[in-house]
Amino acid sequence: MDFNIETRRALVTGSTAGIGYATARTLLKEGATVILTSRTEERANDARDRLLKETDAAPEKVEIAFGDLATSKGAEAVVSQLRANGLPDILINNVGFFEVKPIDELEDEDWTDMFEINVMSGVRLTKALFPHMAEQGWGRVVFVASEQSLKPNPEMMHYAMTKTAQVSVARSFAELGKDHGVTVNSVLVAPTWSEGVEVFLERVAADAGKTVPEMREAYFTEGDGTSSIIARFADVKEIAAQIAFLSSDQASAITGAAQRVDGGIVRSLF
Numbered sequence: 610m611d612f613n614i615e616t617r618r619a620l621v622t623g624s625t626a627g628i629g630y631a632t633a634r635t636l637l638k639e640g641a642t643v644i645l646t647s648r649t650e651e652r653a654n655d656a657r658d659r660l661l662k663e664t665d666a667a668p669e670k671v672e673i674a675f676g677d678l679a680t681s682k683g684a685e686a687v688v689s690q691l692r693a694n695g696l697p698d699i700l701i702n703n704v705g706f707f708e709v710k711p712i713d714e715l716e717d718e719d720w721t722d723m724f725e726i727n728v729m730s731g732v733r734l735t736k737a738l739f740p741h742m743a744e745q746g747w748g749r750v751v752f753v754a755s756e757q758s759l760k761p762n763p764e765m766m767h768y769a770m771t772k773t774a775q776v777s778v779a780r781s782f783a784e785l786g787k788d789h790g791v792t793v794n795s796v797l798v799a800p801t802w803s804e805g806v807e808v809f810l811e812r813v814a815a816d817a818g819k820t821v822p823e824m825r826e827a828y829f830t831e832g833d834g835t836s837s838i839i840a841r842f843a844d845v846k847e848i849a850a851q852i853a854f855l856s857s858d859q860a861s862a863i864t865g866a867a868q869r870v871d872g873g874i875v876r877s878l879f
């Protein structure tokens with residue numbers, strides 16, 4: 610299938626690791642120019658070097674924009690760096706943070722900080738880049754949400770709340786894209802083996818007196834993952850494939866949708 614995105618520019622937030630990095634790599638392989646975001650020069654340069662090595666792409670096909678996307682200043686900084694080389698046609702709102710914290714330990718700032726990074730990063734960038742996409746009559750926006758968007762989670766209420774909010778925001782932006790050729794969708798991702806998840810499981814395993822491989826297996830045999838049909842963590846490449854498809858010319862009839870890439874972990878028909 611020809612994604613027809615060779616002339617497109619794609620901004621992927623949180624792309625030095627995990628799902629964001631894998632998405633940048635897939636889009637690059639499909640011919641798009643990718644713009645990575647990071648908070649630090651070292652991590653950004655390292656990701657750029659790895660991408661170029663892994664794909665044999667021309668160096669000018671990978672750009673970098675710096676900024677802490679948990680803040681409006683950081684989002685403005687990223688957008689102003691983009692203006693120099695051209696605004697993107699594809700926006701992947703991937704950056705996000707997750708942690709387990711019971712309600713008794715959640716302070717007001719935990720809720721607002723989580724909201725800033727997981728929801729407002731996508732709101733600010735979509736709002737800033739949408740007019741350019743609408744004006745040119747072509748644009749793709751994907752919000753990387755979670756299976757947690759669909760269900761309550763008393764152990765990480767603040768995280769689950771942000772993932773539900775993303776789906777609502779994505780759908781509203783999708784309706785603004787009517788008659789402008791701009792599609793906006795969410796991808797509902799289930800547990801996926803990423804750098805962030807590894808660090809997260811190391812902490813949980815230490816608290817439980819178990820090893821990371823033991824925790825990794827236990828999640829699917831006795832934890833929340835028992836309903837998973839694939840009974841394993843997804844690979845970042847599997848998530849990236851769906852995000853890249855939604856970013857393509859071929860996905861022009863898919864908008865306002867929340868698509869599950871969750872190995873069947875959510876036991877529902879739709």
Ligand SMILES: NC(=O)c1ccc[n+]([C@@H]2O[C@H](COP(=O)([O-])OP(=O)(O)OC[C@H]3O[C@@H](n4cnc5c(N)ncnc54)[C@H](OP(=O)(O)O)[C@@H]3O)[C@@H](O)[C@H]2O)c1
Nearest residue numbers: 623624625626627628647648678705755800801803804805
């Ligand atoms: N992995 C899963 O199991 C899973 C499941 C469901 C949903 N998701 C969602 O998928 C997305 C990606 O998850 P992941 O597991 O791939 O993440 P990850 O491995 O933790 O990767 C984190 C990336 O986010 C960047 N980042 C973090 N805070 C940032 C900030 N304030 N400003 C700019 N960049 C920031 C990091 O960049 P620098 O450190 O270079 O700045 C890094 O590139 C998230 O939205 C997450 O909620 C993941």
